Amino acid sequence: MKIDGECHCGAIRFEAAINPANVVVCHCTDCQTISGSAFRVSAFTQPGSFVLHAGEPKIYVKTAASGNKRRQAFCADCGTSIYSSDDVDPPPVHAVRVGAVRQRAELTPRKQIWCGSQRDWLAALADIEVVDAASAMKSLNSKPDS
Numbered sequence: 001m002k003i004d005g006e007c008h009c010g011a012i013r014f015e016a017a018i019n020p021a022n023v024v025v026c027h028c029t030d031c032q033t034i035s036g037s038a039f040r041v042s043a044f045t046q047p048g049s050f051v052l053h054a055g056e057p058k059i060y061v062k063t064a065a066s067g068n069k070r071r072q073a074f075c076a077d078c079g080t081s082i083y084s085s086d087d088v089d090p091p092p093v094h095a096v097r098v099g100a101v102r103q104r105a106e107l108t109p110r111k112q113i114w115c116g117s118q119r120d121w122l123a124a125l126a127d128i129e130v131v132d133a134a135s136a137m138k139s140l141n142s143k144p145d146s
Contacts, residue, residue: 003043005101007080012055014082016045016096023098023107028065028114034072035081038119042084042095043107050083050094057082065114 004015022044031040057073064070069087074080080100085091098104 001103001106003096003101003103003107005096005103007055007075007078007082007100009075009078009080010054011077012057012075012080012082013053014096014100015051015053016094017049018043018045018096018107020107021110023109023111025109025112026114027112027116027119030062030064031114034062038122040081041098041107041109043098043101045094045096047092048090050091050096061087 001018001020002015003018004013006013020043023041024044025039025041027039034040055075058076060072060074061069062072071083071085071087071091073082073084075082081097082100083094083096085094098107101107
């Protein structure tokens with residue numbers, strides 16, 4: 001499957017080929033911290049298929065729990081995570097962040113990894129109140145009861 005995407009501000013644009021069966025949710029504590037969320041969703045590219053069409057991401061190299069060095073690529077302007085990869089040139093495979101992919105609605109995760117770090121409350125999401133965007137903003141902007 002061909003995918004394309006961009007960062008939030010549009011400074012970085014890319015395309016790649018992926019196998020939709022290789023979309024994963026990672027619950028590791030590094031992904032939680034770097035994403036600012038409870039997990040991160042990635043699609044692994046076919047070797048050599050990732051192409052940047054605009055911009056140059058900022059690269060941060062971290063040492064994973066496995067001991068491997070991993071590049072974390074993001075937009076230096078808006079902060080959008082773009083991908084991670086092995087710390088080699090050129091990286092053979094990119095773990096593209098699904099939130100930056102235009103076709104993200106078509107990419108259903110097929111596997112979860114590092115589940116020992118998964119937040120316990122994720123199992124309860126189906127039981128949490130669901131509200132539309134306008135109602136959510138109204139309730140978040142209201143003053144708390146005294």
